[in-house]
Amino acid sequence: MALLQINDLHVRYGEIVALQGVSFDVAEGQVVTLLGANGAGKSTTLRAISGLAKPTQGDILYDGKSIAGLGPEAIVRMGISHVPEGRRVFPGLTVKENIMLGGSNRRAAKAELSREADAMFDLFPDIRKFANSLGWTLSGGQLQMVAVARGLMAKPRLLLLDEPSLGLAPVIVQAVFRIISEIRRTTTVLLVEQNARMGLSVADHGYVLETGKIVLGGKPDELWGNEAIRAAYLGGHGKVPKEAAAMPHL
Ligand SMILES: Nc1ncnc2c1ncn2[C@@H]1O[C@H](COP(=O)(O)OP(=O)(O)OP(=O)(O)O)[C@@H](O)[C@H]1O
Ligand SMILES: [Mg+2]
Structure with missing residues (x-):
């Protein structure tokens, strides 16, 4: 049985139909990537899973248990952590405090959360120097790392990542994806990406969403x-990207 099974999911925002019958599975231990153009329904799919959008x-x-319609707090307690679009970092807190906030769903002592947050800087060495400072100015990539570290502090069994590479310089994108390939050793990941090359390079399985429906899926x-698929949906050229070829599991 898959860890996550989405069956015929419909979500609307008032009159706007965002998802119209989305179905797919995520097996435990896998990275599954959702691709699709702007407005296809990628974020809405993650929002429905984490309880921020109610399925109709x-x-x-x-x-194996239905979580549709549960609230976000209940869902995070069950082991699902959502790193949403945009990089929400609280300016009045240090970087380490921002990361520790991610563990507030757990009944862990503050000292333990503090130790774990310190350990996050091994995974994200680029932000270690900002750990205890207030009034930090972080780059987009560094803010993204704080957001991902905060998501990991929840010790999720399933991590939902929404466009972690958006707006980042190529070298930072590579750093973020290196981190995703670290995370996948311990955590199941559902990743939303517009960067199909990078998104597929870490994936076991990919799906393409188009106007609220899954139109394609595969390894x-x-x-x-598939040339036609690449031209229509992925916007790429050539063979499997170098990054993908270098990944041991492909
Ligand atoms: N809060 C909202 N209110 C009304 N409509 C919304 C809202 N959020 C999303 N939508 C609409 O729902 C549809 C799906 O949006 P969604 O954000 O899921 O797409 P996406 O694939 O994540 O796009 P992007 O790549 O731009 O992030 C779009 O038509 C969008 O305009
Ligand atoms: Mg989105």
Whole structure:
């Protein structure tokens, strides 16, 4: 049984139909990437899973149990952590305090959260020097790292990552994806990406969303291998990207 099973999910915002029958699975231990153009419904899918958007039809099974319609606090307690679009970091707190906030769903002592937050800087060495300073100025990539570290502090069984590479310089994108390939050793990841090359390079499976429906799904090399698919949805050229070829599991 898959860790996450999405069945015929429908979500609307008032009159706007954002998802119209989305179905896919995420197996435990995998990285699954959702691709699609602006407005396709990628973020809405993550929002429905984490309880921020209510489905009007369909179901979301997590570990075999329906979580559709539960609130975000209940869902985070069940082990699902959502790193949303945009990089929300609280300016009045130090970087380490920002990261520790991610553990507030757990019944862990503050000292333990503090130790774990310190350990996050091994995964994200670029932001270590800002750990205890107030009045920091972080780059987009560094803010993204704080947001991902905060998501990991929840010790999720399933991590939902919404466009972690958006707006980042290529070298920073690579750093963020290196981190995702670290995270995948311990955590199941559902990743939303517009950067199909990078998104597929870390994935076990990919899906393409178009106007609220899954129109394609397959293994990364299958998605890349199909010329028509690449032209229509992925906007790329050539073979499986170098990054993908270098990944040991592909
Ligand atoms: N709060 C909202 N109120 C009304 N409509 C919304 C809201 N959020 C999203 N939508 C609409 O729902 C649809 C899906 O949006 P969603 O944000 O899920 O797309 P996306 O694939 O994440 O796009 P992007 O790549 O731009 O982030 C779009 O038509 C969008 O305009
Ligand atoms: Mg989005």
